[in-house]
Amino acid sequence: MVTIQVHLLLAYLALLTTCRSWIIDPGPQVTATKGEVWPYPQREEKNDSYYILSPSYFHFNIISEYCSILQEAKLRYTNIILKDKRTARKYATDVNKAGIKTDKFVGYLNALDVSLTEPCTGTELPELYMDENYTLTIPLSNQKKPVLEARSIWGILRGLETFAQSIYTYDNDPNLYLNATKIEDFPRFPHRGLLLDTSRHYLAIEIIYKQLDAMSYNKLNVLHWHIVDDQSFPYQSAAFPELSQKGAYNQHQIYTQVDVRSIIEYARLRGIRVMVEFDTPGHTRSWGAGIPELLSSCYKNNHITKQFGPMDPSRDFVFSFLNDFLSEVKTVFPDKHLHLGGDEVPFDCWEGNPDIEAFMARLNITGDYRALQRYFMQRVMNITSSKNLVSIVWEEVYNAGTVMPDDAIVQIWYSQYYMLDQVTLEGRRALYSTCWYLDHLSTGGDWKKYYLCDPQNFNGNANQLKLILGGEACMWGEVVDSQNVLQRTWPRAAATAEKLWSAYEADSLEGAAKRIEEHSCRLNRRGIPAQPANGPGYCLS
């Protein structure tokens, strides 16, 4: 008995330690850095010598290729830099003397040369392996020109963000400072995503724009748009308008074709892909509101009920519908990747449905619902392949032993690192999300647990590691809507962003804490209502 009680006590202590949501320990006050870049650049040589940026003269000087994406970016970053509220602080002391410690002062910075070396038409689409490399040089001597250089427009976008982040101020000094630095930067992983769920709660278009802004401030490059699910179908299909007419929560909370195209364009201008997910065969209750024939009827004691289960694999109609529907999806969403879901398929409504049972008997898979699940997903992936789209699926599809196209990508969401090992050992590409579920809450400072995760934390060979495309922070929508989703996402997703962009173990938790403290205030200044990153403290707006 004593032994048992001791063990119960130990387990209780474990419980107390694990349930961090009950313990308030935001730790000591964290001092924000000044002008540190988030995510941390791959290579940076920073110097104490500094410039002061002249708000009256500063401009971007495009010295090479020019296109509309660059033009838009130039306007955005001119606004971000010159409308920095900190420069307008009333209590500014003598502007000419305030912060200028002459020994390290290089001079006033009036322009940044921007050099894009490859052609840019303005119609470019961001894609999986796009080139995001750039170099930013703020020289030690003002005899040389500060310059941002990149081969591709995407590199220029990332570099402009880095340049804007490098500018800092002091509390009682309105000047904009910038240190001499040499940055050579590129992402560690090509797929750096944020999943947004617009089915459990609708997200206003303005909120999605804000999310895209914030993503660009964190160099994330994929919006994984989990657009529909059981609860609602807000996507307004041109070919099948009944889907949203009957499946959306209401007719105000839908995404029209114009809305969707606007969001894709907004994302494109920021170098962000929009990868849409139409999850089947489970998670499809809302599809049935408009087109009930898509779903399996559930049976109880051999009698049909009014309940519906996942899509019905026994009906050819389902696949011909999906063929037509996905044809439309391909025209609306230009990305070459389509997320097909495939997660959490419940078998209880396939079971007992006489049509489905008969169909399974014909396939010689009587009683093997996993085989039916495989059959369904294989047919859907055949459709996407026939449309030259690359399939992305949740890990269940892989775990069920589905035969997939070679290029199909598996997204791990509940298994630990070992599954990355397993998937890549077979030569298949993978994405990781298990450790980055933003809907799992705890009290304050929980970006740290996201920061301790690394998608290459397994013993894989070089080839395996290359097959890890990156990962995604997942902001599922059960308990967030337009009122709180931005606060809940940021700065927590910033931890994921740094893990996916920066070099392996680029910074310690302690170092990152100081930098994310600055970064959260930066997000606030730019209109993203990020919640406090660490414990007590303040931002100067």
Add this chain to the structure above:
Amino acid sequence: MVTIQVHLLLAYLALLTTCRSWIIDPGPQVTATKGEVWPYPQREEKNDSYYILSPSYFHFNIISEYCSILQEAKLRYTNIILKDKRTARKYATDVNKAGIKTDKFVGYLNALDVSLTEPCTGTELPELYMDENYTLTIPLSNQKKPVLEARSIWGILRGLETFAQSIYTYDNDPNLYLNATKIEDFPRFPHRGLLLDTSRHYLAIEIIYKQLDAMSYNKLNVLHWHIVDDQSFPYQSAAFPELSQKGAYNQHQIYTQVDVRSIIEYARLRGIRVMVEFDTPGHTRSWGAGIPELLSSCYKNNHITKQFGPMDPSRDFVFSFLNDFLSEVKTVFPDKHLHLGGDEVPFDCWEGNPDIEAFMARLNITGDYRALQRYFMQRVMNITSSKNLVSIVWEEVYNAGTVMPDDAIVQIWYSQYYMLDQVTLEGRRALYSTCWYLDHLSTGGDWKKYYLCDPQNFNGNANQLKLILGGEACMWGEVVDSQNVLQRTWPRAAATAEKLWSAYEADSLEGAAKRIEEHSCRLNRRGIPAQPANGPGYCLS
């Protein structure tokens, strides 16, 4: 070994069940009620018969006493009702026919008579035992007039809120509906508070106004303003300006005398007391920035360090300062109650300080730091008593055995119900907060755990139960600032509000879930960014 492992397994399961922040189970989609009042009225007889409120004609008809508080409230609620965005929905079908099922339709409602039976000068201050009773009658026949009646202006404010909440709409119908009803309402507890902490993070004045709006929408009547703490001293004292000059985070994030008075007035007009807390002798690091002499110097190995501990009880200066400072506080904060804190006093800097040790020897309490803590709080309470202020203290002061004035109130924040029993058994009044710490987070729907708490859940006699004044939801500021505090507070604090206003077990969890779903959308419509109360769903704005 087997036994042990079984127990470990059980404990592990307990852990999984308890750590709800790791489990996403928002439960099934909750259907919002229509026109149900939150917090639930004490007595309500509601009828299916309904009116339609005419936006073009509707007005409040004051048929009795009138004063500026009433005038302001009339304007506020006219705006809330007539600017209800739902009435302007574009897709409105035929306004005259839409929702009118003639058999239950009583008529159009053009006015609400408002009858305040006791005089009102407009200078009234809300106070602990203020009269908040009201009756609201929307008669079954339109031959009688709808009327809101109350003895006091505070009852009128509560009744106007109830009236505004009773109005509802349908999704595709712009009409404002209101059922015939008879409500007799009054609060169960006189002290229904929300604690805001403006020291760990500064809260913008506009955010405090929004909090006061939201409190009035929930019939909460005390803002417990935890205005300063270790981290910062944002209160700008007239007599001791150095406190905020040196102790605030910066000179933008302070509350001037004008700010404080504006907040008190804003609260007063909504029937909300502002009970300020100046917490001593611990939690005072920021006081020492402006007036270092207040704090105990810490010693290590008989050498003075640069660290400071709690206020120094050995110095008469400390008490003469507190006497002067609290004199100012009394002129600025009109409430008769002053929260003196007294929680979490660390002894490590009293220990080893030679002046303090000598002082303790003189008092004959060598080595007994709890006695020193008692001494300190007794002197502070003597000061407040001499100013005719009632002291409120955190439970540590009581637990240390401090001799307190008879009218002093103890706020329980970490002990369970038994402490309420203990305190009230001695004839002392108490407030409860242990179960309502809003900074303890879990994933979604966690208003339910707040709703299951009741401050009279102990075996006390009638006299004891009467000594329970109510309680407070505590929104400590470690991980909230102006960006997320409203989202984090609402609708979670609404659960506390209902437990403190409504009758014991007025509603089930299931019933409350439907009502809080409506209430959260109501808060959203009125500009309070409450987060989703339950799982998936939507509000029509």
